[in-house]
Amino acid sequence: MSTPVGLRKGAWTEEEDKLLRKCIEKYGEGKWHQVPINAGLNRCRKSCRLRWLNYLKPNIKRGDFTPDEDDLIIRLHKLLGNRWSLISGRLLRRTANDVKNHWNSRLQKKVLAREEGKSKTQKTTKATILKPRPRTFKRIAPFSSRENITIEPNILITDQNSENLSPSSSSSKPVEDECTQWWSNLLDYVKIDGETKPRSNAISLELQEEDHFWNDFSLDKDIWQLLSSENDIVMQ
DNA sequence: AACGATATCAACCGCCTCGTA
DNA sequence: GTACGAGGCGGTTGATATCGT
Numbered sequence: 001m002s003t004p005v006g007l008r009k010g011a012w013t014e015e016e017d018k019l020l021r022k023c024i025e026k027y028g029e030g031k032w033h034q035v036p037i038n039a040g041l042n043r044c045r046k047s048c049r050l051r052w053l054n055y056l057k058p059n060i061k062r063g064d065f066t067p068d069e070d071d072l073i074i075r076l077h078k079l080l081g082n083r084w085s086l087i088s089g090r091l092l093r094r095t096a097n098d099v100k101n102h103w104n105s106r107l108q109k110k111v112l113a114r115e116e117g118k119s120k121t122q123k124t125t126k127a128t129i130l131k132p133r134p135r136t137f138k139r140i141a142p143f144s145s146r147e148n149i150t151i152e153p154n155i156l157i158t159d160q161n162s163e164n165l166s167p168s169s170s171s172s173k174p175v176e177d178e179c180t181q182w183w184s185n186l187l188d189y190v191k192i193d194g195e196t197k198p199r200s201n202a203i204s205l206e207l208q209e210e211d212h213f214w215n216d217f218s219l220d221k222d223i224w225q226l227l228s229s230e231n232d233i234v235m236q
Numbered sequence: 237a238a239c240g241a242t243a244t245c246a247a248c249c250g251c252c253t254c255g256t257a
Numbered sequence: 258g259t260a261c262g263a264g265g266c267g268g269t270t271g272a273t274a275t276c277g278t
Contacts, residue, residue: 033262046264084267085267
């Protein structure tokens with residue numbers, strides 16, 4: 001992005017924040033090219049958008065990440081890689097930038113340390129996993145255009161289920177079963193207060209807190225099936 | 237107390253995708 | 258078909274805070 005001459009850069013002042021907030025309240029989100037004009041800000045559209053999304057937007061959750069959030073980020077990162085917007089979309093009110101920073105500064109080291117510990121005791125073989133293309137995901141039929149990448153099985157979602165994802169078993173399964181299995185593993189277990197419990201418990205809490213949040217979980221139809229079935233179990 | 241090393245996080249940059257003319 | 262502009266994303270940088278010596 002080449003910044004036109006005269007546009008302000010760097011940290012935002014309280015006055016600028018006030019102007020931007022006022023502008024979004026009046027005109028709403030979107031039309032970012034018009035925001036600097038409407039707000040009377042000497043900033044580029046991207047700077048305004050970023051400031052709003054990462055800092056000023058109401059209901060953004062800031063501060064320390066909970067162990068449950070850490071766990072979910074790690075699981076999603078194993079599955080999706082550096083798709084921060086997708087990962088943050090699964091965490092309540094966390095921004096992609098926040099998740100990315102948190103991963104780079106803390107979680108990555110944590111995971112690497114864990115991997116190192118595991119690699120000493122486990123042999124590794126190749127497994128095929130699914131990697132959706134987030135930007136166009138909502139527009140394409142599920143799995144019509146996905147990349148296959150390989151990872152080490154010792155970083156798969158749960159140890160107890162890893163045999164389900166071994167190359168021999170996954171290669172013989174239909175695509176949807178394979179994917180469902182992935183999401184099953186992803187969502188299966190979570191540590192709550194230091195104790196491993198079914199993921200559904202955590203999800204049910206989130207659903208109670210902000211039900212509409214999961215409505216945009218359009219990654220694929222399988223995850224919806226999984227979530228709805230997990231929710232059914234919780235509701236029983 | 238002073239200084240350097242390291243960690244954290246807000247912001248920028250460049251690229252990609254999509255819509256539209 | 259293609260050129261262009263806007264929105265969005267992930268990678269990276271730089272300022273500031275914190276820690277260790």
